[in-house]
Amino acid sequence: MAVIVKQLHPVFVGQVTGVDLREPLDEATVAEINVAINRFGVLVFPGQFITDEQQMAFSRRFGDLETTVKVYRKDYVSRLDPHVADVSNLDQDNRIRRKDDRLRLNALGNRLWHSDSSFKRVPARFSLLSARAIPTEGGETQFADMRAAWDALPDRTKARLEGLICEHTQLFSRAKIAFTDWSEEERVKMAPVPQVLVRAHPGSGRKSLFLSSHAGRIQGMEEPEARMLLMDLMEHATQREFVHTHRWTVGDLAMWDNRCTMHRAREYDETQVRDMHRTTVSDGKPTVAEAA
Numbered sequence: 001m002a003v004i005v006k007q008l009h010p011v012f013v014g015q016v017t018g019v020d021l022r023e024p025l026d027e028a029t030v031a032e033i034n035v036a037i038n039r040f041g042v043l044v045f046p047g048q049f050i051t052d053e054q055q056m057a058f059s060r061r062f063g064d065l066e067t068t069v070k071v072y073r074k075d076y077v078s079r080l081d082p083h084v085a086d087v088s089n090l091d092q093d094n095r096i097r098r099k100d101d102r103l104r105l106n107a108l109g110n111r112l113w114h115s116d117s118s119f120k121r122v123p124a125r126f127s128l129l130s131a132r133a134i135p136t137e138g139g140e141t142q143f144a145d146m147r148a149a150w151d152a153l154p155d156r157t158k159a160r161l162e163g164l165i166c167e168h169t170q171l172f173s174r175a176k177i178a179f180t181d182w183s184e185e186e187r188v189k190m191a192p193v194p195q196v197l198v199r200a201h202p203g204s205g206r207k208s209l210f211l212s213s214h215a216g217r218i219q220g221m222e223e224p225e226a227r228m229l230l231m232d233l234m235e236h237a238t239q240r241e242f243v244h245t246h247r248w249t250v251g252d253l254a255m256w257d258n259r260c261t262m263h264r265a266r267e268y269d270e271t272q273v274r275d276m277h278r279t280t281v282s283d284g285k286p287t288v289a290e291a292a
């Protein structure tokens with residue numbers, strides 16, 4: 001089976017056809033997908049009516065899967081396997097969550113630009129998101145190319161950013177939408193983790209900005225200055241020329257590289273079901289070497 005990749009945006013994003021992700025793939029096909037994701041950062045595979053089992057099997061070809069943390073509180077009961085993140089507006093009984101549901105409010109944070117699991121010391125490498133049910137309008141996912149964003153920075157800014165270490169936690173991202181309903185235990189578990197601000201992307205040899213709404217501090221910098229710098233960089237990195245909007249069709253599977261892209265969900269009519277399932281491949285190592 002020949003894998004066909006068509007570029008969807010001037011600087012990144014490929015659409016992949018000619019492959020059935022429900023079937024076990026041979027090494028050559030996985031290698032072709034690796035080449036494509038290294039080049040394009042985001043791949044969209046249309047027409048993949050995949051089960052959770054098949055999605056986990058495909059994802060595992062690229063590394064170990066993360067288990068979902070969701071919101072750490074003990075009251076969370078998932079409908080899905082621990083390796084599948086429930087990115088839907090449904091509760092464990094498949095009912096649409098109420099407006100004031102804590103998990104719904106927390107999940108609104110997905111509408112802030114981010115890189116998955118940047119709040120974990122070992123962040124995500126790839127995320128794979130499949131559309132099982134979608135609303136009639138809205139609910140798109142947007143992607144931003146962090147290698148192109150890096151390339152477009154003035155040399156003076158690049159020099160200033162190299163070597164900086166940020167601190168990321170969901171407490172910072174959720175504070176941006178005034179979500180503060182955490183238990184003491186959760187706050188402790190969500191202590192900030194260090195992440196480099198500039199990454200070398202192994203699959204392409206290119207440099208990339210590592211931004212995420214979870215970032216809130218920069219080591220060795222006053223907080224207002226750090227916040228301003230992060231906001232300026234966010235604004236720069238999410239300009240139109242670096243952003244692609246994916247309008248979902250049921251059966252689409254999107255795979256993205258969290259090391260060199262950001263993404264966010266868009267608003268939709270939440271009286272309709274939006275059911276998306278995500279598997280996440282861990283990057284396997286921290287971006288900052290463990291303190292000696």
Ligand code: OGA
Binds near residue numbers: 110127141265
């Ligand atoms: C995710 C995510 C965005 C969306 O699954 O990691 O941020 O559009 N999803 O649901």
Ligand code: MN
Binds near residue numbers: 115116
């Ligand atoms: Mn995400």
